[in-house]
Amino acid sequence: MALVKFLKETYKRDSVLDALKAGGWKAFLDGTLAQATFVHGPNATLVGSDGFGNKYFERMTEQYGRHRWVVFGDLNWPSGQEPSSVPPEWHSWLHCIRDSSPATMDVAYPIYHVPHHANKTGTPQSYAPKGAWQNPSKRNWKKVHVWDPTSAAPSA
Amino acid sequence: MAACSAAGIDIPRFCYHQRLSIAGNCRMCLVEVEKSPKPVASCAMPAGPGMNIKTDTPLVKKAREGVMEFLLINHPLDCPICDQGGECDLQDQSMHFGSDRGRFTEMKRSVQDKNLGPLVKTVMTRCIHCTRCVRFATEVAGVQDLGMTGRGNASEIGTYVEKAMASELSGNVIDLCPVGALTSKPYAFTARNWELKSTETVDVSDAMGQNIRVDARGLEVMRIVPVQNDAVNEEWISDKARFQYDGLKRQRLNVPLVKGSNVLEPATWEEALVAAKGAISKVKGNEMSFIAGKLADAESLIALKDLANRLGSGNLKVEAGAPLLDADVRSNYLANSTISGIDRADVILLIGTNPRVEAPVFNARIRKTFLDGAHVAMVGEEVDLTFPVENLGAGSDALAKILKGSPMLKRLKEAQRPAVIVGPGVLNRPDSAAVLQQVHELVEKADVVKDGWNGYNVLHDAAARVAALDIGFMPSARAASAPAPKLVYLLGSDDFDPADVPADAFVIYQGHHGDKGAARADIVLPGAAYTEKNATFVNFEGRTQRTKAAVPRVGDARNDWEIVRALSEILEKPLPYDTTDQIRSRLADVAPHFAEVDTVQSPMWLNGEYFKAFKDRAGKVSAQAQPFSSSVANFFQTDVISRTSINMAKATHARNAIPH
16 A cells, blocks of 8 residues: 555554654644645655655656655654755755756765755754854953963962 | 155155155156156156246146046055055045046956065055055065066066065054055954044063054054154064054953962952062061063152162062163163164174164164165174174174274274174173173274264163163162072063072062963062053163053053052051152152153263273173073064064964075
């Protein structure tokens, strides 16, 4: 059965019950996930996945524009399902900027490439300007730096 | 141009500078001369009798407008982000001669920036090729680092190969640059010139007493630039004087500290002074030693000396240098020719000195004298003084050779105005009495001192030294037999000889920076740095100069002499002065020239008689063979301020990276 196969593929579980336990139940809460899982999930091709656990599907019989989709690795609600966790190379495949998926072709990275990460807003790692109190390395606005006697080496 | 300015007419200029050679390449100073078919560049045109010069005719205006338009063609429109903005010659003059609209539609030229090291920032696209910097480097600084490459539209100012400028005066190109092509790297994007409060004061980074202007914004010193004083520094200052100001913001002492259990802990002034009283009352007389640092001012020196004498101690000294020099005869420790007098010398003999690192601006003056035709020779280590010098040997044996009769002795004898410059390389030596004896013999033999000319000069390396000698801040006769000190009072002294501060001594440190002295101390009294106090300094030619406070003191710090005065009150031996005027009149009582600010009182030449008596003492030590070497190992880091300065550390690093 296509749905069972799909759930097994998606959640790497043997039975539907296990798949539901492993996170598939969230489809009942989340319409997007339900659509991806039950409506066009069955008979879809698993094209590949990225380092964040996001899985990328394709089903060419779907309406054009809905034929490629992602099921996020992190399905927690509301913090999960982070669209910015899709790396640029998969993003370009999802949005039909390129035809072939990163799973089947080598991606040439520029020299200034840094590993992709999801948007950190709302997390402790989020960006804070140099003067913000959240910034752990706050800029010292004092004009004069005072000598600290304990920093000096004890004299002979 | 000189004729016009004498007549009170200002002629716009970019390339002309009165202390540099005439280049005549900016063409901004065009004037109309009667009977001349074309406008002439006034900087390069000698004024003649009967010449009619017109400076405000339509022809002149049109010519200057044309020049300005050409200059602005390749000048970027980045005044809002340019550090020169507000004090830019091009900006000012384009207000007068610039067109209100451009008719230039092509692309502007762009030039790659050059790396001149950590002190001078370059934005070479802004350069208008006035070549002032090139002429300064070759003519005044004496380094052949800068030059013009390429022709026409492709010409560029730069170092031929990429390297930092190997000069101690490199910062002056910043002032010379009429546009924003050469600006100060540490000052970049920190302030605008119209928000700065300027205070004209005196530099203490070397003993020359260069006149500086401290530009401050609020509590911060933002930059230091030279003030013109033809008798001292003309209009140059050394890189150390210009860029060490960031040291004034680091490692400062802001509250009194008293040693608790093994660690200095913050205290109030009362606690600190009472603790000092407790320590001082336990010792007596010459068991107390007082050591002044390189940056001590005359007021605090006299206050400390008076206090020491009231406590029965004559054990006073200034750190690192001239331990055997005595203060009986003033001409014995001054540059008697005066700094500007060196310009007129025709033969100069340098003994144990490297003026390039001890006083770079003075070295530029000697170089100028050399270029005017003077012969310069030296006894001491072989060093590059930026101009050719005849090296006569390294040590006292070379001096003896000159004394026996040599071409140099003959040259000195025949000279109209011979000058002998003795440096700290001689004064710091344990055998300095014997070497000085030799020098004096030479001075006598070669007639260096004659009517209207005294060619005997002593060059010092620390700002406090001459004032200390004038005041007599030196060991008394009985201090020689004093026991090892049990209490040491360091007045800003960080380079003290470890032998002077025994391990079991109680140390009181008064100063403005936390360094070796404060780390060793049991009580720390925070004082003021030279930009924070009105104080008196005497430079090595004996010129009394006063600093002015440009910024407030840090935290709870106090004026240095006022700290000593307060301590005397606590010790119940109050000093008889309460105000700055009173302590200055006390200074004038001790040495009258302290009342004559900004003048040199030529001392009487008594050395001839004096040195006959000196001979006995000199006889006891014999001159040793080691070569005379300068007391300054690294020009950029000599005192506590320059050592804490990041700019100076970077400059040292860059200098060491230059292959020799």
